[in-house]
Structure formats: structure tokens, C-alpha cells
Amino acid sequence: MPDVVIVDYGAGNLRSVARAVAHAGVDATVTADPRAIEGARALIVPGVGAAADTMANLRSGGLVEPIREYIASGRPFLGVCMGMQALFEVSEEGGEHECLGVLGGRIVRFPQGLTVPHMGWNTVHLPTPHPVFEGVPQDSYFYFVHSYHAQPADPAVVVGATEYEGVTFPAAVGRGNLLATQFHPEKSGVDGLRLYANFLRLALEHGSIAPATTTA
């Protein structure tokens, strides 16, 4: 069973994510096999597109329970873009769509009047340091493409925040060994590649990506 698994559920940005992982010198397996998820030491769930399609694909692929159980086991997890939004309870995109419910809260649309999607480079501010962001300067730029954003029930899960046209929203969320980003680190240059490298190094060498003080 492979150590590092990138979940393939028909998401579309797999090659870029796989490339970023390879750049970190790590061998990853891109797969839709639930058994690979069960046996992984580091799991990455990428994704672009809409919540409804994402959840439909995860369900039809039999991936919902394996992903939930993996996260519940406390092993290192990285979610990217839709891989972050799917973690919450409900997404308002295209209706009311039930998601994985791993994190409390909703995915909501940017308010009327803002230019959507939020598409471009924007800065991410960390309220406190996080090991996966080690070596990335405060307020660095990352690349975003999304029309909806997370509204977590627990503000303590916010690892990084970004402001877009007056709205501040979570750019990254985390709890224990789970980290997820709204932006695409695989499209965010050197800082994004560092994020992948940190995640993988911490996961594979230490089995932990969590900050030193955590209650989760």
C-alpha cells in the first residue's frame, strides 16, 4: 500500500498536485482505490469545480467513508480547494449540498456586488504560526480561483485568512493533523511548493503536521 495518496475522484487538477509532490522528492500514488486511502500515511484530496459534482463523485466512488475514517484516525491530511470546501457540513453552491461534515460550518457565496470568481494572487495572513507554513513569510501571495468560501462554526480552525474586496475569509483551515487550503499551493510558485514539501516531510518523518499546542 502506498504511503502518500492523492485521491482521484475526477477532480481535474491532479497533474499539478502530483507534480508539486514529485518536486518535493516524494513518490505519491494517484488513485481512486478506497483501500489505498485506508493504508496511507499521508492523504491529499485536491479538487476544482462545484460542490455538488465533487460530493457526487466522492459518493459514487465509495470514497466518503474512507476519507472520513482516515481523518478520524488522526493521520496527516491535506485538502486543496474543493478538497477543503468538501470538509464542511453544507455547501450553498448550486443549492444546499451536504458535504463531508468533518468540520462544522458552511460554504457560502461571496456577497452580491463582488467580482466572482475570486481569481488571482492574494495574500494569506496567519494569526499564529503553523508548521506546514514554515519558511513561508507572513502575508505571502497564493493563487485563488473560487466563488464560494468557508464560514467555519469554530473560528479556532482558521489557520490563514485572506481579504478579497472587503471580505475576510479562511484561506486555510486546520485541526490537529488536518490542514486544508482554499488556494492552490501547486499554482502558487515557490511558497506553494514549500507548503507541499513541509506537509510531506512532517507527515512522513514525524507522522504529525499539527502545531505544538493543539487541543484537537
Added chain:
Amino acid sequence: MDIIPAVDIRGGRCVRLTQGDYARETVFEEDPVAAARRWADLGARRIHVVDLDGAKGGKPVNDAIVRAIAASMPCPVQTGGGIRDIETFRSMVAGGLDRIAMGTAAVKDRALLRAIVAEAAPHLIVSVDARDGRVALEGWTEATDLDATDFIRELTDLGVQRVVFTDISRDGVAGSPNFEAYERLTRETSMAVVAAGGVSRVDDLRRLAECGVEGAIVGRALYTGDVDLREALEVLA
């Protein structure tokens, strides 16, 4: 202002054309993926890939290489050249291309333009070629040429969000971009304008930034070394 290195592909190789003339080609770097990576490693935050064979033939030719660049660059990659229908447009976006530049088809087929705008305006760039502030547009209107600013306003009314504006008389030749034309476009329209053509020195980029353009595509000057990308990125940081 984004500084956007261009990687032009012909016959699977990275080349530069002088003034859009296919008979005046120079090969700078064989492997287009390596060329793109060179710019990404120096800090480029966006790359513009042109399928020259596709542009000439009206359908993608170096498709696989374009997608390979998009998949392997740690930054957004946009492309143009031979994309003339909505299926190809969708396929390229699904394949990891951040934005798709369309010229001929967008201009000739207004129904197609409306359909793409309705579905994916943020991912569309309309390519506009001009000479001295006038656009030569076969198929747009009865007129043989049109004031560029008027044309850009029409595109804005149709919902187009972004254009790449190329002054082809300066493309690939050591001259200067048409600063006055860009300045007028950004002052008189709400379109996001990306400049292309004629950048020969870092100072051209500084002046383009002052014109208010969103980005500047740089080709030949990067490959000849006339523009040092790292220096340019620092100057415009």
C-alpha cells in the same frame, strides 16, 4: 502589473517569430516545457503559451505540450492558438489552463463569443491585434478597420473581461510598445488589458505599468536576454 513570459510553440519546439511572420522563426530553446520552467523558476507568476501551429491551422496542434506545461508549472498558465469552439475551450480549461485566448473565432462568431462569455467569462481572453490604434478585423464589421478603443468598448458591452492587445508592427522587433494606445484603453474603457508586443527593456515594463495595464506578455526580449526576468520582477514588485 503581471509580467507574463511567453512560450511560443511550433513543431513541438519553443520558437520566436518576428512580427508574426512564420518565415522569420528563431529557435531559442528546444523544449517548451523547459523554457516555461526556466521562467517559473525565476519567479514568473503566470505564463502565456501560444500554439503557433494551432493559430495557423485553426485547431490545436501542440495540444499535449500546452497541457504538459499547464500541469507542470507551479503557477497559472494561459494559452491561445487555434481554439475556435466552445468544446475545445472547455477541454483546455478542464485540462488545467487558467485562461484561454481567442482571436479569430471570438471576432468572427458573435454567437460563440456570447456563449463562452455566458459560461466562462473569467477564463476568456480576447486577442486583439492592432496597428497604430486601429484594429484590422476580418468578419467583425463591414469596415476594413476600426478604432481600437471603440472595439474594446463593444467587447466590454458583450461581457468580455479581458483582452490581450498586441501591436503587431512592434512584435518581435526591438522597438517599443505603443504606450499611448494602452494608456487610452485603460483610461477610456473598463476592460482588463494585457499588453503584448514590443517589450525590449525593463523600462518598457515600468512604463506599461504606468499605463494601467493588468499584465504584459514578454517574448523575444526574455530569450535574447534584453530583459532579465528577475530584475523586471523586482523593479515591478
